[in-house]
Amino acid sequence: QVQLVQSGAEVKKPGASVKVSCKASGYTFTGYYMHWVRQAPGQGLEWMGRINPNSGGTNYAQKFQGRVTMTRDTSISTAYMELSRLRSDDTAVYYCARVDPFGVVIPAAFDYWGQGTLVTVSS
Amino acid sequence: QSALTQPASVSGSPGQSITISCTGTSSDVGGYNYVSWYQQHPGKAPKLMIYEVSNRPSGVSNRFSGSKSGNTASLTISGLQAEDEADYYCSSYTSSSTPPYVFGTGTKVTVL
Numbered sequence: 415q416v417q418l419v420q421s422g423a424e425v426k427k428p429g430a431s432v433k434v435s436c437k438a439s440g441y442t443f444t445g446y447y448m449h450w451v452r453q454a455p456g457q458g459l460e461w462m463g464r465i466n467p468n469s470g471g472t473n474y475a476q477k478f479q480g481r482v483t484m485t486r487d488t489s490i491s492t493a494y495m496e497l498s499r500l501r502s503d504d505t506a507v508y509y510c511a512r513v514d515p516f517g518v519v520i521p522a523a524f525d526y527w528g529q530g531t532l533v534t535v536s537s
Numbered sequence: 538q539s540a541l542t543q544p545a546s547v548s549g550s551p552g553q554s555i556t557i558s559c560t561g562t563s564s565d566v567g568g569y570n571y572v573s574w575y576q577q578h579p580g581k582a583p584k585l586m587i588y589e590v591s592n593r594p595s596g597v598s599n600r601f602s603g604s605k606s607g608n609t610a611s612l613t614i615s616g617l618q619a620e621d622e623a624d625y626y627c628s629s630y631t632s633s634s635t636p637p638y639v640f641g642t643g644t645k646v647t648v649l
Contacts, residue, residue, distance in 0.1 A: 459640040522571035522630045523588035
């Protein structure tokens with residue numbers, strides 16, 4: 415069965431960086447784009463960016479340009495999201511979620527999500 | 538790219554039907570049949586409930602249905618049950634590559 419398993423909660427100081435991992439299993443890792451979505455406490459969902467695990471190509475939301483880097487390691491079917499120069503308003507749960515770029519079964523929808531990683535930014 | 542507009546809250550009694558709206562623009566909801574809906578219980582990850590406006594993934598109850606008219610999509614939950622109490626988010630594919638998807642503001646469904 416498809417699973418996306420994320421790394422554990424992190425506490426960081428303002429100005430630091432955080433790297434969250436998302437290990438995929440149960441499907442061909444390179445066949446689906448991996449997106450990152452975050453949710454601040456009590457708030458809605460916010461799209462951050464995506465990576466094509468096959469090519470490594472990325473697209474980032476303008477809001478995070480220059481601060482976010484998404485990478486992958488195909489040998490271990492894992493995607494990473496690194497956010498730098500953390501601020502207090504980056505405190506949120508960060509999710510990875512996959513999307514079928516070719517729409518073979520479920521097109522243009524986030525069909526599986528990781529369990530989420532809470533990142534707390536506090537001095 | 539602005540978030541899609543949803544009502545903050547909707548409530549209903551067990552057994553009733555409720556509908557959640559999701560309003561966008563011709564660049565997202567109105568321009569593509571790629572609207573999806575997600576259910577999120579407290580402390581849990583979102584779960585896909587509807588894709589391509591009205592399709593249900595395997596395992597999702599047929600009490601959940603979706604539709605679209607113009608720039609507004611809707612999610613209807615019929616035969617409301619206590620377990621349906623959750624937050625619901627719509628999402629749409631957009632004409633932009635960044636972001637390629639936009640989310641709704643979210644709706645809290647309360648079962649009275």
